[in-house]
Amino acid sequence: MIQIQDFSFTYKNEKTPALREVSLTVPDGGFLGIIGPAGAGKTTLARAVSGMIPHHYRGDFYGSVSVNGLDTVDTSIEELSRLVGMVFQDVESQIISPLVEDELLYGLENFGVPREEIPARLEEALAKVGISELRDRSIASLSGGQRQKVAIASIIALKPRILVLDEPTGELDPRSSRQIFALLKQLNEEQGITVLLIEQKIMLLCEFAKHLAVLSGGRIVRQGETRDVLSHADELQALGVNCPRVTTLSRVLSGKTGTEQPVCVNLDEAETMVLNLIGRRAQP
């Protein structure tokens, strides 16, 4: 569980707070998507949950952040890192080994995973992310998207209870992005891993995240079930947050037909909505 209460943070040497009075709870097994324009404080939030704030980034810290009951200020970064796996936005700053296999081994060995378990954990993580064939490759020979997958695999191999991901699919193509989201969903549903996912890919986020929080100017301006948040599309767009086109379709159809249409979050729902309106059955 992630609990953030009245949390404000101002980086050292900065004048304005990066986050202001943020309160947020992600229950055990929750899947929360975070969205918001550039500079809204999304990465700061990820750093706070992972403990990098206050342990690596100094500044003025108000309120409290706790993960599984441990206050991040009082808990060492070593202990926090066993609990919270963090995938960075900037892959280059995360990867430290010259070879794919070494990158995964580094984490597993440092976490004291028993020797006999390591080969299976390594293979499993590579397979889950779909990069088994990259095991012996040098990091330098990989594309941006492939590096991103290596970073994700190396965190998943550690089996953290909480996963924090900061735009983990920025360099991935749509199909690979969907695979990663599906993997997160699987880890969330089958193993009860708590997921906090920062993403600009609004369509995917809305399909996979049960709850959304919208950050703007360091504050949470909306949070709730994904569908409820999307029902405020005009407000989101004014903040510079796009909505999925299926949600826009709901809104346009409500306006043009004069009857309130359901807020759609995926293609299946949009198809049903349109078929109902035109009185046609789904085609086989």
Next chain:
Amino acid sequence: MIELEHVSFAYADQGPSVQDVSFRLEKGEFAAVLGANGAGKTTTVRLMDGLLKPTSGRVLINGADTAQTQVSERARRVGFLFQNPDRQICKNTVREEILFGLRTVRAEEGEDALRARAEAVLAEFAFTGDEEPFSLSRGQRQRVALASILAVEPEILILDEPTTGLDYLECCQIMDRIRRMNQEKQVTVVMVCHDMEVVLDYARRALVMAGGRLLADGPVPEIFRNPDLMEQASILPPQMIGLGTRLGKGFENATSPEAVADTVLSLQGKGGHAE
């Protein structure tokens, strides 16, 4: 005009990244190169810029073979926006960054003319010029990179995932600016892009790649409406086109929520069937 004639390319110690690719882009086109990670998209656009030279085949920019022209000659005609702006920003202020490109490729115009060009671009992008590029956000750095390329007024603009790491508003700003260059000055635009909604909104022609080969080449909506091709190239079509494909009759040409809604209205009361 850019022409690729049976172009193949292999990086050292690796199999071919691009195999026997041929196409021709006319002045003023706006094309998107689509495909999965590793399909050969970035290699193809680097070949188009002459950053890479083909292992076999020829790349012609306005009729001149990239294997026989100088980088400086091409830099004036072709602007290249990298996926990561930090790969191209090298100066300490935004003004110096913009002047750097100008001095490199338009030196003969004289310092005063170049400074005037730089100030015009700074004003247009709402920079004072004194900002330090690396203290700006990712989206702002991307705008710095774009500003310094546009200052040179290239005839051809190559963009490698120009919207990665940008939020929605930043993405629209940058893409709208690029569209203006394309429409007002007939600048040829080629972009690699993973956001199919952006491709649908801005590009007119799609070049689809898979396994280093050119799989298809055609108008954007038409390409997206080919489910077999989408499957083969690992592309998920934009939502409204995906919806149109599912709904079939009457919805074939609807590409936006507005168009889908209008089709719904025209079909209502007709039992859902087009006349």
